[in-house]
Amino acid sequence: MAPMRRPSAAGSATTQSRGRREVAPVVQAQSIGRRFGPLWALRDVTFALEEGETIAVLGEPGSGKTTLLRLICALDRPTVGSVELFGRRARPNLGSIRASIAAAFGTSGLDPLLTVAENISLRILLSGVPAHHRTGVMVERLRAFGLYDAKDVPCRLISPGMRRRLALACSLVATPRLLVLDGLVDAVDASDKATLEEAVRGMVSSSRTTAVVSVSDPADAEWCSRVAVLSHGRLLVLDTPEGLKRMVGPDTLLIRPIDDRLAAARLADRLGIRVEREADGLLKVEVEHGPDALADVLQGFAAHLSAVHIRRPTLADAYQRLVSGGEGVAIAAGDEAKQSS
Structure with a gap:
């Protein structure tokens, strides 16, 4: 590749x-x-x-x-x-x-001794929401994040997932x-x-x-x-x-023909690209856009195929290839390319 x-x-x-x-x-x-x-x-x-x-x-x-x-x-x-x-x-x-700016770094901004509703109310107060809107904003945030039934529960007693929802709710009391x-x-x-x-x-x-x-x-x-x-x-x-x-590469069509004697040649002729034939008869075609190529293949060869699958690169594929080529940079402050304040 x-x-x-x-x-x-x-x-x-x-x-x-x-x-x-x-x-x-x-x-x-x-x-x-x-x-x-x-x-x-x-x-x-x-x-x-x-x-x-x-x-x-x-x-x-x-x-x-x-x-x-x-x-x-x-x-x-x-x-x-x-x-x-x-x-x-x-x-x-x-x-x-x-x-x-609104920011939440994990759940560190929550007070574990306050209830769910009190945590949101405190953030509303600090955000400068007018007094006559504060109750309405609090109730809306509680309902939007599925926290209303736990509004009177101390923050330390709710689940980790609920604490993260509460942290986000507190961050979004204003716009x-x-x-x-x-x-x-x-x-x-x-x-x-x-x-x-x-x-x-x-x-x-x-x-x-x-x-x-x-x-x-x-x-x-x-x-x-x-x-x-x-x-x-x-x-x-x-x-x-x-x-x-x-960045990883193109989509790949994996095609299992019913009769593979002429399938590779016919597919290559229709798609205008090279078709690879695996030892077990599976046909492999690299294409720029898998769904379009799949539609083209099905239109002309559906009756001759037993299976077809699109294999598309994932973000995990891209991430692994990027970081595997990266170099550590935990460099002592006096080393190359010195940067000083």
Whole structure:
């Protein structure tokens, strides 16, 4: 197989023109690095995130996901490089910028001694929701995340999945321009995962919020508009899920003919591409778009086939190929390409 292509990891560094209005990226990171003592947690990371995107930050524990998310929501400062939020540097405008961001880092923002309803009420109060709307917002959030029946239960007594739903509910009591979620998708069951994804999708769709979600399982990034793959503190690639899959290779049709004597030649003639015949008679065809090729095959050969299957590259395939070629960058602060604050 040919070497895997890697699109650029950097996003657009320019503003977008929408009508007559210039819109800066929601997040613009330029050559950022973060050092803790002698080790670099992030190195030379550059990207841009636009309004209305949902970005999955995919990587194993220790890859730099949490460090990166803390930088892009102004909870930390890069050792080198710069981060702009909504077209402005974070530090001189910290108060107004943080007012436009909602973040949840696991369930660390919840008070275990407060009830479910009290946790949401506290976040509503801190978010500046007008007093006459607070009860309505609380009830709506409780119902939206399936927490209403547990509203009077102390947070420490609810299940881990419910705590993650509560953390997300607290993050969404207002409508942020940037939503950052770390550690909420991992280690929850399919039902809770679907609830979290639906809530994020709904906010992005209705308010053009930009959402950034950390994930450890490639399958959890399928629904996002783009995927940033981190490994050992390096941003390996930032692309759409389909773009990442195309990096692995084409789709493959696996065809089992009833009579294989002339099947390979006939298929090659119809599709105009090479057909490989396995020792057991299985025919293998690499195509750019499996569903279209399958429809073409069925139209001309359905009566002559006993089985046909499409094998498509997955995000897990792309992720494994990317990280298997990555190099560790936990480099001592005095080593090559020195970066100092």
